[in-house]
Amino acid sequence: MQPIPFNKPYMTGAETAYIQAAVASGKISGDGNFTKKCHQFFEEKYGFKKALLTTSCTDALEMCAILLDIKEGDEVIMPAYTFVSTSNAFVLRGAKIVFVDSEAKHPNMDTRLIEPLITARTKAIVVVHYAGVACNMHEVMRLAQKYNLKVIEDAAQAIDSYFENRPLGSIGHLAAFSFHETKNIISGEGGLLAINDAQYAARAEVIREKGTNRTAFFRGEVDKYGWVDIGSSFLPSEIIAAFLYAQIENIDRIQTRRKAIWQRYHTNLASLVQKGHLQVPELPAYATNNGHIYFVWCQDLAQRTALIAHLRSKQVHAVFHYLSLHNSPYFADKHDGRAMPQSDFFMDRLLRLPLYYELTDAQVDYISEQVASFFA
Ligand SMILES: *Cc1c(COP(=O)(O)O)cnc(C)c1O
Numbered sequence: 121m122q123p124i125p126f127n128k129p130y131m132t133g134a135e136t137a138y139i140q141a142a143v144a145s146g147k148i149s150g151d152g153n154f155t156k157k158c159h160q161f162f163e164e165k166y167g168f169k170k171a172l173l174t175t176s177c178t179d180a181l182e183m184c185a186i187l188l189d190i191k192e193g194d195e196v197i198m199p200a201y202t203f204v205s206t207s208n209a210f211v212l213r214g215a216k217i218v219f220v221d222s223e224a225k226h227p228n229m230d231t232r233l234i235e236p237l238i239t240a241r242t243k244a245i246v247v248v249h250y251a252g253v254a255c256n257m258h259e260v261m262r263l264a265q266k267y268n269l270k271v272i273e274d275a276a277q278a279i280d281s282y283f284e285n286r287p288l289g290s291i292g293h294l295a296a297f298s299f300h301e302t303k304n305i306i307s308g309e310g311g312l313l314a315i316n317d318a319q320y321a322a323r324a325e326v327i328r329e330k331g332t333n334r335t336a337f338f339r340g341e342v343d344k345y346g347w348v349d350i351g352s353s354f355l356p357s358e359i360i361a362a363f364l365y366a367q368i369e370n371i372d373r374i375q376t377r378r379k380a381i382w383q384r385y386h387t388n389l390a391s392l393v394q395k396g397h398l399q400v401p402e403l404p405a406y407a408t409n410n411g412h413i414y415f416v417w418c419q420d421l422a423q424r425t426a427l428i429a430h431l432r433s434k435q436v437h438a439v440f441h442y443l444s445l446h447n448s449p450y451f452a453d454k455h456d457g458r459a460m461p462q463s464d465f466f467m468d469r470l471l472r473l474p475l476y477y478e479l480t481d482a483q484v485d486y487i488s489e490q491v492a493s494f495f496a
Pocket of ligand 1: 175176177178179202203205206248274276277297298299300309310311
């Protein structure tokens with residue numbers, strides 16, 4: 121049989137036609153018709169006050185750090201169990217990163233641990249909705265209000281997911297999404313900055329356009345454009361936006377299939393969970409599932425390593441995920457020394473199973489059987 125990869129980017133079929141249309145239009149730099157259509161889609165479907173396509177989620181996070189005027193010595197609170205970019209975007213501005221441990225039953229940041237970490241220098245809380253499952257945003261927004269902090273949602277994995285019926289990415293002051301080919305909706309590389317606090321909207325356009333007011337100029341709001349602030353080139357070309365538009369037109373179909381695969385794993389593996397072989401996350405009542413990742417956790421690192429090897433021998437490519445950032449080679453000597461036992465727990469034990477649109481029910485059943493055969 122053919123090996124089953126961990127991920128396979130799904131093309132809806134319209135991508136190349138839309139790219140051809142962008143090319144035929146004669147305008148392939150950023151902020152053309154496809155970009156506008158993408159912005160409108162995200163603003164209408166998820167209620168973001170303003171949506172701006174970016175070249176990646178990493179870039180959207182870097183824009184957030186600039187927008188919040190993060191400076192040397194400012195403190196930013198975020199989970200230790202996350203991708204490098206969550207943290208790196210703020211380190212680039214000189215921030216001191218204050219890591220928070222994960223929950224016991226989910227890799228998401230344990231929001232009950234945040235308050236004692238807040239100091240006079242704290243500027244922002246960055247939440248990561250791991251696997252598209254919402255953090256406790258009530259608690260995070262309550263703290264933000266009480267201490268006058270800004271909240272950024274790293275919603276890289278969280279497109280089309282909800283916290284108590286509110287779309288993720290629409291709750292914090294700012295949010296960043298990713299369209300990297302490993303995410304649910306893709307453009308190869310790509311991202312989105314969602315702005316929910318209108319005070320950031322005008323400056324975000326400037327930062328995204330190399331520190332110029334070019335966007336306002338093209339709307340006819342100013343009669344010449346020039347250098348007005350710091351910035352960089354954070355906008356993607358129309359070729360990327362054309363690709364992305366073909367994806368978002370099909371978002372409901374993609375999400376329905378991904379969630380069905382997630383549910384099929386969940387049903388198939390329930391008996392292994394009952395026998396105590398594996399653990400799976402439970403969704404909090406306030407969160408939805410967007411079918412981004414199906415993950416389980418093993419008893420220990422040795423068991424996970426053996427299970428990955430077993431699945432490999434059965435042509436199934438399952439993978440672990442983050443290495444806790446607090447003890448990463450770059451950050452270890454900058455960390456304040458607090459232990460992050462739950463982040464380390466998931467670092468050692470969490471395993472992700474293949475999940476992509478074209479994965480068939482028969483393949484999901486086969487993978488589930490191979491997981492079971494490991495424990496038999
Ligand atoms: C994928 C991911 C990113 C980075 O996204 P890019 O678009 O590749 O820059 C950042 N944070 C999290 C939590 C991610 O999963």
